Amino acid sequence: MLRFVVRRLLLLIPILLGLSILVFFWIRHLPGGPASALLGERATPQAVAAIRHQYGLDKPIYIQYGKYAKQIITLNFGTSVTTRQAVSTEFKQRFPATVELAVAAGLFAIIFGIPLGFVAAKRYGGIVDHTSLVVSLVGISTPIFFLALILKYIFAVKLQWLPSVGRISPLIDVEHPTNFYTVDTLLAGDISAFVDVGKHLVLPAIALGSIPLAIIARITRASVLDVQNEDYVRTARAKGLPPRSVDYRHVLRNAMLPISTIIGLQVGLLLSGAVLTETVFAFPGIGSWLVDAIKARNYPVIQGGVMFVAIIVVFVNLIVDISYGFLNPKIRLS
């Protein structure tokens, strides 16, 4: 197991190297640069040249990359062009928001997706099955931003049950030592603030979790259908085990392997930044951070942000792979 983990971690090195080269060269071929993004109509040719010189953008690209690579090795990800904060500081400020949103969306997708898929499989061909198919199709095919806007319009604007933007009410005064607002409010002992944070998570979590929910439901259904026709399940039933016991100890547990793969992949995707959801809900996570950086040609943030996201995705997938071992001892031993 240890060798497996170390091997996977070592894979990070070529992945990050390749990614850094790709992103570095790609964004420098995008039209524009930080100079014109910063100054707009007020950019005179002299001002643009001065900024390019200051940022070293007038040097040959391999020299620029060499300088960048040296920085990265010392874990220095540079400074944001627009906010003048260190990229790593901004990432630390933003990442907790994305984690909270991803966890909320993931929980929503798992809590409703697995039972939906399971029941659909158990009542194969029935109304529940067909309904779950329709729900899944709608979930997958509805653009997230559209769903987000509809949810906001109904629940925030018309009914005024839930807030429409942000992570917490601007009127609430609470310290943020961890930047995980759920944790911070509990640490402060402010339950009403904690509830407020929860309310701010509901709509974005539903919008963001709709596609994972649909996917998890479909995979659960397929996986359960597959497993329940296996010999060992038929044997267990024939031996007279209670149906519930068969369903949960044998069917669902064995069906969980592909489901957990999907959950892992989905969580990885969620953590890499929910661009549309964060933008629509003004949620200050890394998705909206990267979008703003691309618009502003904020090279240090784009480069640093993409690298951080890659590291997260690799780690999450590693954890998923390790979790196989707990679900299926055969994999652990091999």
Next chain:
Amino acid sequence: MRGNSLKYALLLVALLALAAAGCGGGGGGSGTTGGGETSAATGGTLVFGSAADPVALDGILVSDGESSRVIEQIFETLVDLKPGTTDLEPGLAESWEANGDATQYTFHLRQGVKFQDDTDFNADAVCFNFNRWYNFKGSFQNPSATYYWQVIFGGFKTYNPKSGAPKDSLYKSCEATDENTAVITLTKPSASFLAGLTLTPFSIGSPDALQKYDADKGSVDADGIFHPTGTYSTQHPIGTGPFQFDSWTRGDRLVLKRFDGYWGKTSDKPTAFNGTGAKLDQLIFKPIADNAARLQALQSGDIMGYDLVEPQDIPTIQGDSNLQILDRPAFNVGYVGFNLSIPPTDDPKVRQAIAYGLDRQGVIDSFYAGRGEVAKEFMPPSLFGYADDVQEYTYDPEKAKQILQDAGYTLPVKLDGWFPTDVSRPYMPDPKRNFEAFAASLEKAGFKVVPHSAPWSPDYLGRSDEGKLGNLYLLGWTGDFGDPDDFIGVFFQTPQKQWGTTGSDEMKPVQEILDQAETETDEAKRTELYQEANRQIMQILPGVPYAHNKPALAFIQGVEGYVPSPVDLQSFATVSLNK
């Protein structure tokens, strides 16, 4: 999980979710509209939706609107603007006078003014600030760091050719001749300098705080980007204004509280704030980047006002009895620019024919959501120097054809025309549609327009700098401060490739008038000079202005006292919440 436990667990989660949703009640969970908190005429908290976080709260080092919006509340300048106008009035200086040749300005400062850290505002503090800016070195001299110093004053004490800053500076020195008198000496006469001083970059900060919190400390990283290491601009911005800084959580909110020691409360001289200081207890800025999200936040009660309302949202807001629209006076101009160096737009007759061939009223009526007016010159009507009697060109395609034929042209006359894509500007919400409509009206006037386009940044802007936008192109400008120099001075005072004036002498008479006007300190004479310049510009026609557009702000009903400024410099001190 076993048997029934899973079912019950799911049921519990569902119930909890419903309970959380249901116990929100009114107000969308943020309490800004409900709860009786805002029922008084004074006091209360206003939550304003900004488009982004400020970059920093040190005025001289920023040039973005969101930083200015907050800085305007915490700090003040020597010279102020009458609310809603570009007329100068006393700020931290009660009065001022210039010497004979307008190279020296003596400012008589208000007395009894305190900074928010309880230190005294006086002439030494004024000179400390000006000299701090003049002595900037290194990456502080970069145009993106000190843009407005360079626009108004030019260069710094130490010239660095690589910095991008100009060599010469308008600023010479500042002297505190007594506690309440600061004398600023310039290197040459300037009349636009006073209007420039109203800008937030020239806010006066507490010298104590500037030093204590290391405002000038910072380092340049390997990418050449300056980042502050002091905390002045992020945690301790200390000015004399009606609001003081309380806290800032990036991405979440920036909180200002009323400054109870504000001089305006006790001064016996009239102020813009009627001697009461701020009416609100608290002012909170919440950054919301997406336009639709800002509108929905207003509708749901999460914020109480926002700026930069999209034209298409205005009817929605006007149709909601809980909301109101406020107009910002137009301070921009959209124009069709020409290149005077390339044929056929090097021929004044052709340019005249184009002016008669542009259906400007049609474009304004169709694409400006009722908020535009036809521009007849290159600056807005609210600015001094505007001439009512310039040559006007109402749409007359037959006249245009006649001019071309009399000049010996075979119709149709071919023109290369450019417009930008991927952009919406305050003076030009929909460039493509404007262009298509203009091209169609020009076709009726004997022209054939070959369309070209490029993404706004950097291609279109880059091409405009290089004069590579064909014969005619769509562009515009939003003014920064209330001086004609900031409009027609920027466009026409020096030869530029954009207009082809580097290769043409046609605009020389206008350049000479503008040079004269820049240093003329007699207001009446200056006004006349700019009016004459406008008359000549509209004869020579380096371009055809076509639009002034009114931006809009939106608030919930009950927010009173906000006076939109044409140059986006407005205080929240006069704002109150009434329910």
